[in-house]
Amino acid sequence: MTMSYRVAGSTLFRHLGPRLFSTTSTIARAAGEPAYALLLSRSAPSASSRPPSPVLLRLFPVRMASTASTSQTLGGEQQEGEAPKPSAAAREASAAPPSERKAVSSYWGIEPTKIFKEDGTPWRWSCFMPWEAYRTNTSIDVKKHHVPATFLDKMAYWTVKTLRVPSDMFFKRRHAIHAMMLETVAAVPGMVGGMLLHLRSLRRFEHSGGWIRVLLEEAENERMHLMTFMEVAQPRWYERALVLAVQGVFFNAYFLGYLISPKFAHRVVGYLEEEAVHSYSEYLEDLEAGKIDNIPAPSIAIDYWCLPPNATLKDVVTVVRADEAHHRDVNHFASDIHHQGMSLKDTPAPLGYH
Template identity: 75%
Template sequence: MTLVQQSARRLFSPASVAGGRSPVADLPKALSSLWMAGAVPRRFAGTAAAGGVDVTAKKEEPEKEAASYWGVAPTRLVKEDGTVWKWSCFRPWDTYEADVSIDLTKHHDPVTLGDKVARWTVKSLRWPVDLFFQRRYGCRAMMLETVAAVPGMVAGAVLHLRSLRRIEHSGGWIRALLEEAENERMHLMTFMEVSQPRWYERALVVAVQGVFLHAYLAAYLLSPRFAHRVVGYLEEEAVHSYTEFLRDLDAGKIDDVPAPAIAIDYWRLPADATLRDVVMVVRADEAHHRDVNHYASDIHYQGQALREVAAPLGYH
């Protein structure tokens, strides 16, 4: 008779049941003996030892770093000074030095009816923002960046699907638009360190982003040229807002606190950089997005740019 059969007979014998003992009471002891004999897999006897002792307990092993999404163990990165790179939202090769020599007066004069509607739409949206945030530029920037990061992602997704449907190149616009969305998101991560938004400001972000996401998607599907013109004017207003931010910093109305660590690493700022340096590079980014979106609207790229890139490659 096998060990399993012997244990089962002792566990469920009439004598044990008639004597008032519950068969389950002897279960831990029986399973423990079976496991010691190799008859029960380890995973079934994890807590089956007598006295509640876990017979499968192992010595504590050092925690292993989680693998990446692709199943490859992440490489431990270090900065130039030898310190460990602590950011997972971006890598050293994603960082850059912003060119802060920008044209603050650059403006696209509305020509078509669509341009005028886009300009009027942006101007009408600025009024409630000014009324709500007043001179609290940190919270204002946080709010604007949660909206500014939407167009690039929406446009990039639409062009991505369009490229798949038509089996044609995108002229590099998909990557450019997604990089714009990522850059705007990094602006948000930076200003979250500068200002701590209140609960009602967070609720406002959710509401505004939800409305703007669906409105911009509808606008982009109807007229990409109009949608990019709206973003171009939005970025013009962002340049203006950050310029006012800098004026208040220079006038001493806002404390020029040390720059957040994430900003120092992302824009390769000096270790002693301040909030003013951060606002300067963010304003330069917004000016770049302004020019890109006005250019995208001007060339009406959804047809022309694709043909210009695809023609030399033999696509029609």
């Protein structure tokens, strides 16, 4: 039996050997040399004109090390020593001035669909689309507070209050930087909760009651808060490092907390949003008192919240605070559902922040 395997192996090698190690002097070129050319030139200095074996082409694709098309590299249309001819689209792009050159949006060179605003001007944002813009309800009660009743409620409340102390000591009255830190954390719970509800819906073959979309919209809204305040202030390197550390710890802690007790997790977020409303209220007080310059609103904020063109930073903080108040109510409501012994899928989710 062993001898038969050896005979079969030697026979296979005798038939495939010439194909695996054949080469051609016209393939290995200095410019745009394919990945397999060096291997072939070192393996056998044969002058055979046969093309590389299909086995090698599969192991070492031409496009792995060359931007030229496969037909130009292996076909007979290109003469020896002749440089690869660029396509018509490439020639047209290189001939255009640098300011007018268009970036290729995909491997196939397909241009993205052009989107325009209602006034006909081009849409300049890729992080959200025009149909995702909205006008927030600024009449929401920003002073509402959920009085902790149960032990879990009190634990969630004092956990958030304890975390607020080092945050206030570090940022003090630097509201823009504080808002950036706050939003990097506030965008985590909605994504974690929506992800876990999504997986649960898949496992149990059941609907989610609309809560997946609501929580993911919350995470997206918080992320847009961050994108807005990035235009107002730029964090220092140690503040960016702090964001990495805090987000890494908070994500894992909230993930485990949501697995153990969704009621407690939503209650924590509800109190976090209460503190966010309080922080933005202090931000507005300093803006109104003139301690902070009421600069023009960033363009991304004007398009996202459909603000007037002459909107200011005060208008931005006002709508952001209203968003946080809405997230506060949604998460307290979700915690109350679990407190009553029901599941989120059994209770329709409230309307999104739109």
